[in-house]
Amino acid sequence: MALTPYQQLEQEFRRLHAFRGALSLLRWDAAVMMPRGSAEVRGEQLAALETEHHALLTTPKVARLLERAEAGASQLDDWARANLREMRRQRDHAIATPPSLVARLAKATARAEVFWVEARKAGDFKVFAPYLTEVVHLVRDKAALVGQARGLAPYDALVDAFTPGITTADIETIFKSLSRKLPGLIHQAIELQSTQPPLPIEGKFTVGRQRQLIVDVLKAMGFPFERGRLDESEHPFTEGVPGDIRITTRIDVADPFTGLLGAVHETGHALYDLGLPQPWLDQPVGQDRGLALEESQSLLFEMNLCRGRAFVKYLRPLLEKHLQVMGPEWQDENLYRHLIRVRRAPIRMDADELTYPVHIMARYDLEKRILDGALAVADLPAAWNEALDQRLGLRPGSDVDGCLQDIHWAVGHFGYFPSYALGAVIAGQLYEALRGERPALDEEIAAGQFAGVLEWLRDHVHGVGARLPLKELIQHATGKPLSAAAYLRCLEAKYLEAS
């Protein structure tokens, strides 16, 4: 029997899914296994597969099949209809950027990445500025083209590529709430913590022992080592596909928490990917619902579940077992104080739960001004330092710790940063709902039992895949519209607790 247009599309997108899985493995290998001298060869392989993926997604055949399938969409069930909608979204996004612009962006970002590294070595933003300027011009072109095709404002078009379903208006509303509350909260938390600073934790904790500790915790959380790997890399990340999921962490022998919490964060991503709807894993509707929700899953595990007293109860005996530590600094309350320590500091990656969103909001302002031309690239260092000063009351000692600290803009990722903070907000909203439905949550976590949490997440978030638009998904999962209220309530309860 001949396949329907919709069924033919499923075949095409199954192939695209396999391509993305292969691309993901090539990236994982480049970060974890590849010899240092092999970057050029790998770059050519990635470019060839990405170009082919783009070509397969934008063939006239796919366009024709989409039109014919959409004409018969009323025959399809909910899942298939949502799948068709996501196919359309992927294809329209891809075709809006002509291959010539894709190629120019690829070259410009590759160049900018090199000179970002050079500028960091030289401690001189001017080395990077002309290449960032070139990237900004091309990103503007892309934003305009995708915006036109998708009926979105240019900045919204960029956000849509990372977190579809969220607009500038949503971001502004949420960031306004955060800006109102966070500065005071940070101030109060630091005051409160200064009255009872934690005893310092010192020692040398070998990679081997830390790894055993991490594996124990990840197994308890449900990370499937028979269909996944844990490795080390400079920055923690998650790659792979459900069925072969690969996470990394960075282990610091002087600090037993960096490696563990990095791995837990990535496990949040991995468990989300593993919980996606099984029958749709190789289809667009079976993918994650964008970057902000991905980040909510990692932050829920790292911040809400693990940087808490219940987790410390579970963790302490494991620290004793694997790291053979003892003494007053390893008691529950002292460990907890370490995990929730708030500090004003210039580096986003190292920021604590409270100051992190402030870094993000500063970047959001800056990248919008750069894109609309209000801020010249040459003036970025001064504007960056000014923004940090206003929002956090600190000035980075150098551009390396300032506007050169992250690679995102060099590789063309504008419209990306907001999703980090949105992820934290969504994590807070999900956590409040989860607590409401599982009154014994703290006891479960203290006992190292994460099965209940995972079941709830699978029912309410993971198993939905991309069937619902993001805001509907959050309403469906929590019974409330997306807002910063629950998140801020969680933070206040945690950081203003009278201890």
Add this chain to the structure above:
Amino acid sequence: MALTPYQQLEQEFRRLHAFRGALSLLRWDAAVMMPRGSAEVRGEQLAALETEHHALLTTPKVARLLERAEAGASQLDDWARANLREMRRQRDHAIATPPSLVARLAKATARAEVFWVEARKAGDFKVFAPYLTEVVHLVRDKAALVGQARGLAPYDALVDAFTPGITTADIETIFKSLSRKLPGLIHQAIELQSTQPPLPIEGKFTVGRQRQLIVDVLKAMGFPFERGRLDESEHPFTEGVPGDIRITTRIDVADPFTGLLGAVHETGHALYDLGLPQPWLDQPVGQDRGLALEESQSLLFEMNLCRGRAFVKYLRPLLEKHLQVMGPEWQDENLYRHLIRVRRAPIRMDADELTYPVHIMARYDLEKRILDGALAVADLPAAWNEALDQRLGLRPGSDVDGCLQDIHWAVGHFGYFPSYALGAVIAGQLYEALRGERPALDEEIAAGQFAGVLEWLRDHVHGVGARLPLKELIQHATGKPLSAAAYLRCLEAKYLEAS
């Protein structure tokens, strides 16, 4: 300026090269890094990329460009003309097998591989027989179609896919020489060695120490660890591309030679790939000249260079340093006797230099009879045991050690085995020429200096790529036509030496 048809072809094949590099990495990862439960996902990725590679190679566009470029071939230089010839070969091979047959073969071999594993577990060939039969039928169809397209007899068409430029007539001539000499040589060598059996080597040699030893040796040979990796896997292999070459070995803690010689063997492959003509690395003419020549490079290193007295002189101090061994069994002459020990045994993979080609010749006879229908698959076990008895004077204790020992036929690799023995023959011919031109070869090797060998190989073999047909390449490298004479002279000198 518009690209010529030939230049457009170069672009197309550059992309195909990147695809093959990606495929190679996916296979490497599957054997070395992939979690056990992820085979299905990886299978889908490999299939998607292979299918696309096949599709890109067989588009009407490539066919048109080939015709136009061939019409203007007189304008091209030697390299480009040879490149065009190899492009044509690749395309004609690919298009001769219709996608439906490719898909049926992929499914049948995937199934046969599963039941080959099952049959080995059960020790029962009958579990495997029906699936092998299915593969045989499909391979016959493929041989007929490719043979028609390439103007070759069916079996020659299969050989041509692995080692182009070699026909059944070549194989028969060489195997006749080997059959005449080897049985007597084996008999005499075993007699001679029985008068002075080596002292046994015993102990436990940790993986870490063996690895350091192996890395030292490989560095001396020129393996580039900054653009390559050495890992462990069940069977040693080489994957990757020049610029990111990946070899593996299997380390046995009870035996310091298995891991080392496996790694040296693969280093022979790696050095060949790394020495291919630099400006043509991403083009067909810049690829290796087929499986037999590949195998000659690995065997030249393993058998001719390393299983010899000069290498033992270099190796002994390294064994002492890394494995901290001493005693009479670690003296040069005793180590040498271990390295050239001849034994009649059923397993090809473990066979010594003298009996190895005999295993191959038995398989060659069997696979030809299976393909032309003279031998039914059901009768293979008896025919296998009969062949081993006739040629080596032994009968495997079970089919697991007999006709179930290798995976090649299960995955459809008929016409593959002869290249192993041809590789040994070519290695002998190259080694004789190399010795003739480098009288101080033994001193170099005893000093751990491999640069001269590598330079000779680059000039005479590696740097030629696929510019010349195989037999011309061998004539060019050694000044003599391909024959078994030099190989047999080397074996006689080594194994009949009065010691």
